[in-house]
Amino acid sequence: MCGYTRKDKMRNEYIRKKVGVAPIEDKLRESRLRWFGHLNRRPIEAPVRKIELLDFAHVQRGRGRPKKT
Numbered sequence: 001m002c003g004y005t006r007k008d009k010m011r012n013e014y015i016r017k018k019v020g021v022a023p024i025e026d027k028l029r030e031s032r033l034r035w036f037g038h039l040n041r042r043p044i045e046a047p048v049r050k051i052e053l054l055d056f057a058h059v060q061r062g063r064g065r066p067k068k069t
Helices: 012-019 024-041 047-053
Strands: none
Touching: 024 047
16 A cells, blocks of 8 residues: 555554554544444444443353353
């Protein structure tokens, strides 16, 4: 895209800055916030929103390796 190959051993940050692409952290945060906005606009009766209300504080996991299923 900008003329560099893997053999040139250029850092990703340098190439991203030259091409003008945002850092990966910002892109991940943006997609998470977009999903969160979709969830908040859903009605309370939606199955996705019901999971939000569940409380898993009293659930304990078993010891050791999980069972094969």
